[in-house]
Amino acid sequence: MAYELYYWPEIQGRGEFVRLALEQAGAAYTDVAREEDDDLPGLMHTMQDGAVPQPPFAPPYLKAGDLLIGQTANILLFLGDRHGLAPADEAGRLWTHQLQLTIADLVVEVHDTHHPIGSGLYYEDQKPEAKRRTEDFLAHRMPKYLGYFERVLARNPAGDAHLVGDGLTTADLSMFQIIAGLRYAFPKAMARIEPKHPRLVRLHDRVAALPRIKAYLASPRRIAFNQDGIFRHYPELDP
């Protein structure tokens, strides 16, 4: 049974955290909207069809047989269990999911650097507010989050190669995407702050070198970072 991933076809966005888990799992999946025309009939159908009893609020969502699973972290909870990308014991599962949810919080804050007023408005319609919000993000929030995840690696009793225990989890894969995305969006700020977070940089490099992830990143399946996703590079926001 192949999974069906439903997400916007032209951005990495939140869907990328799911794509990375599916790729590392070696799972068969269809990235449905990337095979559709511009009207995205399948993607919108599931959200708008009155016959769907458990409609997702927004993409990404994953069809897995009879299951229709929405919310990025929830999808990763499911895939982590099914593909050995999370510990099997309750304490390990909860800790992995806790980190995943903290990553999700960071993703919201990254998005809101360029959309602090409304996700339905253009960046150009909220530039002064974006400038102020990004200054706060780079001065306070990004250091707080990165410092936290660096500490999680440093304190891991099993060593600092992984966020959880001594095995690869969805949280490691997602953290790779965070570092890659922040480098794209804020290259100057990241150049300044990275030396303080050597474990996170090594984790990024380790994930990027995993054979399946390396092959994925070099493939046309990996959409390039661009100005429509969550991580966007506006030079005026990264002085």
Place this chain on the structure above:
Amino acid sequence: MAYELYYWPEIQGRGEFVRLALEQAGAAYTDVAREEDDDLPGLMHTMQDGAVPQPPFAPPYLKAGDLLIGQTANILLFLGDRHGLAPADEAGRLWTHQLQLTIADLVVEVHDTHHPIGSGLYYEDQKPEAKRRTEDFLAHRMPKYLGYFERVLARNPAGDAHLVGDGLTTADLSMFQIIAGLRYAFPKAMARIEPKHPRLVRLHDRVAALPRIKAYLASPRRIAFNQDGIFRHYPELDP
């Protein structure tokens, strides 16, 4: 074994979603920080102590025996399983958690109506931006979320008394808090929009009438809504 809940002692905030689940479960728990002095030694200790191998990023977090569980939705996932406040089957658990995560997204957006620039700044330092963000929230985001949850109730094959199946879940308890909070923060906007969402209003009333919840709401354990929490009433934001 009594649970220990760690959360800011003077607000409902995100901790309230956990308190409601603990109360409905009839679980023994200590609301630790409410028994501490102003320095909050226990609350801050766990976050700052270098010896804690799995530190939470922020409150609330719950100690359950040897487990230290952070992230509101993650705590509710745990409590739902343990106290029958979620279905036992995988599909039902994932759907309940999906709704819980969508509620968590809404909570972030409510918070950001009064803090669109920075959570470390005062409201008074971001009033023009808060005005704009709240206009967008009331015009677009609040209707989108409430319309979604109303549809979830309407489409529930087991009837519209609960968000999930025919039993009470943490998602129902949290939805009660959302309606109560939005009424406190935006009484005028809610008076206009509530008639379109009769199922959500009935769900709110049904939860409020549960014997344990009713007793909790009437007790001193229920902190009143106030201007330091997530739901805040600024008349200028609800014209």
